[in-house]
Amino acid sequence: xxxxxxxxxxxxxxxxxxxxxxxxxxxxxxxxxxxxxxxxxxxxxxxxxxxxxxxxxxxxxxxxxxxxxxxxxxxxxxxxxxxxxxxxxxxxxxxxxxxxxxxxxxxxxxxxxxxxxxxxxxxxxxxxxxxxxxxxxxxxxxxxxxxxxxxxxxxxxxxxxxxxxxxxxxxxxxxxxxxxxxxxxxxxxxxxxxxxxxxxxxxxxxxxxxxxxxxxxxxxxxxxxxxxxxxxxxxxx
Amino acid sequence: xxxxxxxxxxxxxxxxxxxxxxxxxxxxxxxxxxxxxxxxxxxxxxxxxxxxxxxxxxxxxxxxxxxxxxxxxxxxxxxxxxxxxxxxxxxxxxxxxxxxxxxxxxxxxxxxxxxxxxxxxxxxxxxxxxxxxxxxxxxxxxxxxxxxxxxxxxxxxxxxxxxxxxxxxxxxxxxxxxxxxxxxxxxxxxxxxxxxxxxxxxxxxxxxxxxxxxxxxxxxxxxxxxxxxxxxxxxxx
DNA sequence: TAATTTAATTTCATATTATAGAATTATATA
DNA sequence: TATATAATTCTATAATATGAAATTAAATTA
Numbered sequence: 001x002x003x004x005x006x007x008x009x010x011x012x013x014x015x016x017x018x019x020x021x022x023x024x025x026x027x028x029x030x031x032x033x034x035x036x037x038x039x040x041x042x043x044x045x046x047x048x049x050x051x052x053x054x055x056x057x058x059x060x061x062x063x064x065x066x067x068x069x070x071x072x073x074x075x076x077x078x079x080x081x082x083x084x085x086x087x088x089x090x091x092x093x094x095x096x097x098x099x100x101x102x103x104x105x106x107x108x109x110x111x112x113x114x115x116x117x118x119x120x121x122x123x124x125x126x127x128x129x130x131x132x133x134x135x136x137x138x139x140x141x142x143x144x145x146x147x148x149x150x151x152x153x154x155x156x157x158x159x160x161x162x163x164x165x166x167x168x169x170x171x172x173x174x175x176x177x178x179x180x181x182x183x184x185x186x187x188x189x190x191x192x193x194x195x196x197x198x199x200x201x202x203x204x205x206x207x208x209x210x211x212x213x214x215x216x217x218x219x220x221x222x223x224x225x226x227x228x229x230x231x232x233x234x235x236x237x
Numbered sequence: 238x239x240x241x242x243x244x245x246x247x248x249x250x251x252x253x254x255x256x257x258x259x260x261x262x263x264x265x266x267x268x269x270x271x272x273x274x275x276x277x278x279x280x281x282x283x284x285x286x287x288x289x290x291x292x293x294x295x296x297x298x299x300x301x302x303x304x305x306x307x308x309x310x311x312x313x314x315x316x317x318x319x320x321x322x323x324x325x326x327x328x329x330x331x332x333x334x335x336x337x338x339x340x341x342x343x344x345x346x347x348x349x350x351x352x353x354x355x356x357x358x359x360x361x362x363x364x365x366x367x368x369x370x371x372x373x374x375x376x377x378x379x380x381x382x383x384x385x386x387x388x389x390x391x392x393x394x395x396x397x398x399x400x401x402x403x404x405x406x407x408x409x410x411x412x413x414x415x416x417x418x419x420x421x422x423x424x425x426x427x428x429x430x431x432x433x434x435x436x437x438x439x440x441x442x443x444x445x446x447x448x449x450x451x452x453x454x455x456x457x458x459x460x461x462x463x464x465x466x467x468x469x470x471x472x473x474x
Numbered sequence: 475t476a477a478t479t480t481a482a483t484t485t486c487a488t489a490t491t492a493t494a495g496a497a498t499t500a501t502a503t504a
Numbered sequence: 505t506a507t508a509t510a511a512t513t514c515t516a517t518a519a520t521a522t523g524a525a526a527t528t529a530a531a532t533t534a
Binding site: 008010046057061062065097118 | 241245278285298301332355
């Protein structure tokens with residue numbers, strides 16, 4: 001909690017009393033924990049202003065999370081996609097049997113946000129999420145189907161047979177499409193992202209309320225996403 | 238400790254038993270803490286391989302440590318400096334009344350490493366450290382002198398008068414030079430880094446055992462560092 | 475396919491540590 | 505200089521983590 005609170009501040013840092021108010025712990029408790037975090041280097045303390053800021057260790061630990069660097073790589077592509085489609089563009093990665101949304105650029109069209117950055121869903125539930133899944137090897141697909149069977153049913157009412165049909169259709173199209181079948185009233189179009197070794201590293205999707213994405217646009221949007229993805233320079237590793 | 242251990246692994250992640258061996262805690266304890274870290278998102282767990290990796294929250298928290306982005310900015314300059322001088326180049330920032338080494342590129346010359354990344358010293362003790370100090374405003378210099386007086390004496394045997402003289406000399410030269418006065422047998426040459434608002438954001442130094450850096454090279458090295466710094470594009474903010 | 479091994483997860487009484495509240499110290503403001 | 509505000513330290517009690525063992529799951533071998 002403390003790390004989050006201090007990190008969310010974008011200014012000159014937060015004072016102890018400030019942080020204490022936010023977190024709702026006792027002053028002495030907050031002070032002790034903050035001191036420990038400073039001692040370890042997770043936070044820094046400006047001795048003049050007595051303000052706490054993110055520390056060097058936090059920076060270093062963060063850099064070790066290489067897998068998420070994909071976010072920096074595809075940020076510009078995501079922005080262009082959102083701008084051109086006017087819908088919200090998502091960057092999603094696989095995390096075990098979940099998909100994890102790691103970036104989002106909102107479109108200009110008025111629409112309710114579906115997926116927050118940091119949100120986790122069963123792998124396959126959502127256009128990008130489905131891209132991570134449907135374009136994997138048959139063996140992987142089977143494993144995920146088995147593991148997530150109950151979660152699919154719970155989330156969308158779809159059974160294994162429905163999912164298999166959906167995957168087959170998407171593979172044929174070359175992109176994933178969830179026109180209301182995963183989330184009621186939501187249509188998404190997803191494309192997988194491959195690294196230089198042809199391994200799936202993530203997926204980008206565009207999603208909006210179904211009324212806003214006409215059937216005739218499906219292919220166009222997929223082509224648009226693929227074009228922006230192809231334009232993107234993906235460094236080795 | 239656990240965050241460090243998991244972050245330091247560059248491979249596919251570490252298993253519980255692996256981590257347990259490294260940290261020396263009991264299996265159950267390690268498991269419990271790891272589970273909490275995963276729950277919070279600081280770590281991720283691959284459910285197939287049961288391997289722990291850095292998590293998305295760690296990435297996000299790390300990105301909030303903007304002040305250290307200077308490291309990415311000056312990395313190439315640091316590499317060029319180390320290559321050209323054959324000595325080790327350091328990137329150092331101010332942290333309260335300490336200086337903090339946040340990056341290092343080793344030279345080709347055989348020499349003992351003086352300063353580890355993450356190392357903290359009294360502000361002024363070292364060439365880069367001194368740059369952060371000597372080129373500050375007179376008011377700031379006085380405050381630092383007073384605060385660090387004892388620490389200077391302890392570290393180098395220098396008193397306030399000695400430090401004043403050293404600062405005056407450095408200001409005159411336009412770069413900092415610590416020819417054995419701060420660390421016995423070590424010579425360093427430092428240059429401050431300014432942002433677009435002319436605020437000191439860090440310092441770069443080249444350091445080696447004194448025998449390796451001849452007096453005649455002092456100016457050349459300072460000019461070389463400055464040239465590389467000037468070449469570097471420093472984005473707004 | 476069963477048996478064996480290895481690794482992961484859960485449980486619980488005891489030992490350890492954190493907490494709240496109060497006291498003290500330091501810093502800022504009137 | 506007095507007053508107010510914020511930071512830091514202290515300590516008995518309340519809360520939590522630990523270690524050891526048991527259980528479950530997964531992988532390997534027979």
